[in-house]
Amino acid sequence: DKVVNIGYSGPLSGGAAFYGKDVQSGIEMGINDINKAGGVTVAGEKVTFKLVSLDDRYLPNETATNVKRLTSQGIDVIFVPHAGGILTVQPMTTRDPEFLLVAYSSEPKILEAKNPLTFMLPPRYDNYLFPFVSTQMKAFGKKLGMVGTTSAYGKQWAEAVTGEWKKQGGTVGANNGVDYGTTVDYSAAVTKALSEKPDVLFIGGPSQPTALVVKAAREQGFKGGFIVMDQAKFEQMDQVVPISYLNGSVGVLPTKEFAGTQLFVAQYQRLYKKIPTSEAALNYMGINVLAKAMELAGTTTDPAKIKGSLDAAAKALPQSKTIFKMKGVSPLGHADADFIIASVKDGKYTKLRLDTIYK
Amino acid sequence: MLEVRDLSVNYGHFTALHAISLNVNPGEIVVMLGANGAGKSTLFRTLSGLQRASGGSAVWNGTPLTGGKPEYNVEHGVAQCPEGRLLFPELSVEKNLRLGAFVHRKDAAGTNKELERVYTLFPDLVQKRNAPAGSLSGGQQQMVAIARSLMARPQLLLLDEPSLGLAPMVVEQVFAAIQRVNEAGVSVLLAEQNAYAALDIAHRGYVMESGVLTLQGTQQELMTDDRVRSAYLGV
Amino acid sequence: MITFLQQFLNALALGGVYALVALGLTLVYGVMRVPNFAHGGLYMLGAYLTYASLTELGIGYVPSLILAAIGVALLAALMERVIFYPLRNAPHVSPMIAAIGVLFFLEAAVQLIWGPDFKQIPAPINGIVEIGGVILTWQRLIIIAASVVVVVALNYFLKRTLTGATIEAMSQNREGARLVGINTNRVGALTFAISGLLAAAAAALIAPTLLVSPSMGEVMNLKVFAIIILGGMGSVPGAIVGAFLLSFAETFGGAYISLDFADVIGFAMLVLVLAIRPQGLFKRGT
Amino acid sequence: MLEVKGLGIRFGGNHAVQDVTASVEAGKITAIIGPNGAGKSTFFNLISGFYQPTSGSIHFLGQDITRLPTHDVVARGIARTFQTTTIYKELTVLDNAMIGHRVRTRAGLWDALLRTGREKRDEEESRVGGMAALERVGLAAQAGLPAGALTQEGQKRVGIAMALSSDPKLLLLDEPAAGMNPEETVNLMALIRELVVGGLSVALVEHKMSLVMGLADEILVMHHGQKIAEGTPAQVSRDPAVIEAYLGSHAHGGQMGQGSNGNAPASTAVQRTKDSNHA
């Protein structure tokens, strides 16, 4: 039997460790499931997997060093869960030695680089814009306040949601984005945003700080709705604030509310003692698609061939491994997964129907 | 009484004191003469506990002084006015002095009385009582250092070159004060470059050279000794 | 106007947070001159111990706070004993880097024990106070009050008690302090214990308003160092003024200039103040 | 060569030096005496540019140096030592002296990086200047030792060498004999005399009357920040104001200047037979 190493470079210590660990847990759980089932058969050989993780503390230069270290150990597939690291190592994928970069970040620049050996997992966020905006504008009114995070991703989101809100005929207040990573107290930003009397607030960054923004807003008497950026997860936010605070929010449907995920959720909770987020879920699917692609490509070491089989693998993914429905992988390497949004009403998550899907 | 037996002190490889023995009897003023670098300060620092001995013993009325714990020594009545003063530069003069009486912290009245005494001894300090000690002139700081050691109301007073940097008149006052303190029953061990003034008030004395005691005698004997006269009295 | 008042209260509450954390640091850095970058780590540990006492021991908020404070105080005293005391004569940067080593360790240990995820400590008193449209939560009121009480107490302790004087004396001249009979070992450990106690108490008070995570101390570290320098080293009132200055600069700078640059504004103010008054706002007194 | 007019400085409410007008003459030794806290060190600090005066002016060799930074003052030819010995204990004796010569060299960062001719010349010149200074204070043989390994007296000499290697015209010495025994004090006096013979002017602050009376050509007496007297040793030691403020019973100068006073018990008074030798 052959053991194939899968590389991972992400933040495992420092401020972003919780995120790096979430991603890692998904890959790890996927690998364990595959191995328990006896592995996959590649070119007539039984293949099992092993995850080799290296900490990069969210620093791109560390990611680069880690990637070189991993490739020098003969590893051909590497997961990286942050845009800076991904963009740094993308040019390295086609240099000697080649490797397949599994990118977990919805940063559009990753696709714009047109890198032939990138496999990008998360759905593009622009899909969310139209339904979020139209739902909230209908329910609460035409004035939007902005308190998103100031990460690169957060800023793009803010820009996009501003554009969409205006397109649908609303007005947008000043941007009061703050860095969710370093801010001690959100009251000031919230006060400023609320001084414009908005009907809806755009918020979002890591889940827990996002919840604190909700808290600050509700405590200052805000009665309107929230548009919650996809980075924040309802299932984590409701651990921090009473779910009643979230009433009137739209965001990504919690993973556990998806149909057919009960098995995954239960298993994950048993292993990691916490609720799985889409971080864990998407990476779980990612590793499974990858294993399938190796099977189909008949190689574990040729990144280009594996990449070529991703689309077929995604389509052939068994129901048991599917958490979000996968329609395939685009030629640029973007996973085309189904996504479902939800609104919160009376402390319950309600699936929202989507009319249009942007690609 | 202070009994020093075969006391040795090393700084790394360098031996600063070579097994010296001396004693200070109750009520005595004993002066320690010696050139620069002879080891006087080393002896004083060892007796006050700032410096650890590498051999021998020093006992004050049954209390061993060589444990390297100055706080213990001062509790047992041995106070030092050290070379380099070791003041608290950013605390006020008065706080410096009050801290000098730290071992009598339960006795506020006694401390206040002592404070009055040292202020009459060094009237210059009165108007500086609220100034940070570090802002004082060199001589004024020396006064604070002496006064602070008196505040501990010691039975054995170790004075390492107390006259350093003091104006002649103040030197006189200081020596007169040492004598008064001594008359009240305090034993004094005194290192001085100002051999005349020191011998003037001392009962006995020693001469130290390169870490060994080379000479000892009563005040009269030292005053008339040719070696002392040429080396320390400048005759 | 209401917005202005609301921002004013926000700044006040944030200043209280900063002040509480800064005070422990003033003691060890301002008074003892140990640049204890592990202070943020102690603060973080205080939050976790409070969290653990609440959730794992199931005891009430106040007992948890006390337990955490004692635990961190002991740890801080131990730290002084085994690390900072032996380094007392080393150049300034040595204890600083050692402290960073301790911070690394504390963060890693906490992450190992409690995981990297955010934790939440429920507020002991929920609810808000509303005065003429301006809103303040009870927890923030408690923080403001506590910071005032702690400042007054600490200042009294340092300036009016003998133990306070011994701490200052020791920081200025260790040998001199020993000569007058002060047991510097005990005072050093005591000082660190007090700073640890303050850090943990601050964390327990503040944690309900924010999130507990292993890296929560890092954000605080730089700010509180800036604060105590701003206020003038070793000055307790200086520290509190510095804390409120920073919070007001951040809050109002954020509100009226740019939120994005709020942090820049805070540090820019620090740099500006030091450029004009290199000794800080409050010169160290006696 | 040095003229001070109406010089004053205050620290908060404290007038440490107040309206002092005085001069130091070339080729002479001028001593400044006065009680502790009289403002003597502060006076030196003002001259050497360490403190900025709040009033008055300082002229050196006819030029106004009142507000010059210290290094410019040194460059013009005034060097100083401190009341407490301050030297670079971890550096060699020679390095200490060479540091003092810096003010006479121009080589900067570029010269260092490019190893220019000027760098080489200046380095050589520093070495020569430093050694020359060490020779003058009698430390040439110890040039290679760490300065901290020397005795207190040796370290005092290093301090003087450091000042000398800047080629000063006027040397300010703040209590050079503090902590020295009589033998060493006599050696120091000889050294100072030699320096003056070599063309240097010296101003010094000292409490040891034997040194002051035996050495000084001129004495300036300060009290409460003000000049209260000046003149030759003989004049000054007879001045009642000086006697009252400073000298006390030592109006005639003690053997080593600091014998005990008349309050001492009679039993020891007989020892002061040599008290008036130098007066």
Next chain:
Amino acid sequence: MKGWMWWVAVFVLAALVPLFGPSGYVLDIGVNIMIYAILAYGLNVLLGYTGQLPLAHAGFFGIGAYATGILTLKMGWSFWLAWPVAVAISAVAGLLLGLVAFRTKGDTFAIFTLGVGVIIMLVINKWDALTGGNDGLNGIMPPAGLEALSKSVGLKLSGGFYYLALISLALTVIAVARTRGSVFGRSLIAIRGGDDLARSAGIDVYSHKLRAMMLSTAIAGFAGGLYATSLGFLGSAATGPIQTFTILLYLLVGGLGTLAGPLLGPALMYTLAQNLKGLQDYQYIVFGPLLVLLIMFAPQGLVGLWHRLTARRTPPPAAPPNQKPNQKEVTSAGS
């Protein structure tokens, strides 16, 4: 062996490394160590020699790196032109900081510069239009001709970067060694011993500090340019206080104020950190205490440790001549 022969030996050995065909990872580690070493040399000029603790060091590293990145990416300059200009920009920025910062002393200076360091990082982070903000700058090219040159001698690009870094490091060591051994450098050492003493010795403290600051920040910018081109991506995180403290830690472990320390520290600590990564969650549990132990038991750094160990083998130095022990018996005076 004489001092400089050690250095030649070290550099010759280091130059041989790529010839053994190591993996890109090994070369990358080498390049990273050398970049950190250059940074540490820059810090050493101010901290080790001049005795001033500048906590904005990574900020100047960032200024050099971003200047290189912006000039090559946005203005289309050649790296070979952009790099020296970036060094000059860092030096000028250092001068500007120094003009104000050197009004303060000691701890206040350190915190003042810390504040400036934070500001530099935040400005880089927020100035989207110029620096790409949080996105960073991506796609900085390798120096023109480096790849071709490497290929021509049978090396990969990583080998080329390795030699570029090695040459840069050698230049840095030479510059710092020359500075240390110069008239100017001795004046810096004098300032380290205390402002007042240096002033009284006639040294223009302020101007010397300014020039030391410029050298220090120029070296930081030099390292920054190298970093920008070898990594190809720039993010603001590498320009903040944490990076400064990392360099400080390397320097301290290597040995403050020594010539070998700034190289030894990064070499040891970076390699150590890489190896500890295998410990996963336990890496900092080990690294933290290790750091504390190093500081405590090798307070003078690795260089100091080396001196202590070698000193132990040589006999203790004889007492200075004026301190001969004198074993005469105590005699009585006046007899």
